[in-house]
Amino acid sequence: MxxxxxxxxxxxxxxxxxxxxxxxxxxxxxxxxxxxxxxxxxxxxxxxxxxxxxxxxxxxxxxxxxxxxxxxxxxxxxxxxxxxxxxxxxxxxxAMGICIIRIITRDRANQLVKVLRAEGYGVTFLEAQGNLGKVAVLYSLIKRSDIAHFTEIIHEYNPKAFYSIEDVRFVSQGVFPARRRVIARPLRKGK
Structure with a gap:
C-alpha cells in the first residue's frame, strides 16, 4: 500500500x-x-x-x-x-418550492387570466392605477418547476406584460395544476 x-x-x-x-x-x-x-x-x-x-x-x-x-x-x-x-x-x-408571479399589463388581461385558469393555475386579478393609466395586476402562486410553462403562456398571450418572480417560503393554501408527467408509477395499486 x-x-x-x-x-x-x-x-x-x-x-x-x-x-x-x-x-x-x-x-x-x-x-x-x-x-x-x-x-x-x-x-x-x-x-x-x-x-x-x-x-x-x-x-x-x-x-x-x-x-x-x-x-x-x-x-x-x-x-x-x-x-x-x-x-x-x-x-x-x-426547482423545489413555490414562487409568486406578479404580472402587470395594460391590455388583454382577461384573456390571459382565462388561459392561465384553463391550464389549472390559480390567478388573482386586480384593477390598479399605473404610471400611464389603468393596469391589470395578476398574482399567481406556482411551483418553481412550472415557471417555464407559465412564462411561455404570458409571452404567447400578452408579450408586452411586465412580470416579476419571487420565491415564497410558506403557503397555507393554493390552486396548483395537476402534475403534467409521471416520473415513476407505484409497483402495486393497494392492499
Whole structure:
C-alpha cells in the first residue's frame, strides 16, 4: 500500500483527481443543504451537512499529508469552483418550492387570466392605477418547476406584460395544476 502512495503517478495525478472529485461532491452537497434549509426541510439538511463535512475532512487530510504537492492545492480549488457550478445546476434542475408571479399589463388581461385558469393555475386579478393609466395586476402562486410553462403562456398571450418572480417560503393554501408527467408509477395499486 505504501508503494502505491509513494508512486509519483499517484501523488501527481490520482490523488489530485480524488481531491478534485471529493470537493465537487462536498460543495454540491453543501449547495443542496443550503437550499433545503431555505425551503424549510429541516430533517434532510443535517444529514447532508454530516456527509458534506466528512468528505471535506477526508480531502483536507490528504492535502495536509501532501503539503509539498502543489497539484493538491489546484485540485482542491478547482473542485470548489466546479462543485459550486454543479450545485447551482442541481438546484435549478430540482426547482423545489413555490414562487409568486406578479404580472402587470395594460391590455388583454382577461384573456390571459382565462388561459392561465384553463391550464389549472390559480390567478388573482386586480384593477390598479399605473404610471400611464389603468393596469391589470395578476398574482399567481406556482411551483418553481412550472415557471417555464407559465412564462411561455404570458409571452404567447400578452408579450408586452411586465412580470416579476419571487420565491415564497410558506403557503397555507393554493390552486396548483395537476402534475403534467409521471416520473415513476407505484409497483402495486393497494392492499
Amino acid at each position: 505504501s508503494y502505491i502512495l509513494s508512486d509519483p503517478f499517484f501523488s501527481w495525478v490520482v490523488l489530485p483527481m480524488l481531491i478534485f472529485l471529493a470537493r465537487i461532491l462536498d460543495v454540491s452537497i453543501g449547495t443542496l443543504r443550503i437550499m433545503f434549509v431555505s425551503k424549510g426541510q429541516r430533517m434532510l439538511a443535517p444529514i447532508l451537512g454530516f456527509f458534506e463535512v466528512l468528505i471535506w475532512l477526508l480531502a483536507l487530510t490528504r492535502i495536509m499529508q501532501n503539503l509539498s504537492n502543489p497539484m493538491t492545492y489546484i485540485a482542491y480549488s478547482a473542485g470548489f469552483a466546479t462543485g459550486t457550478y454543479i450545485g447551482i445546476l442541481l438546484e435549478e434542475k430540482l
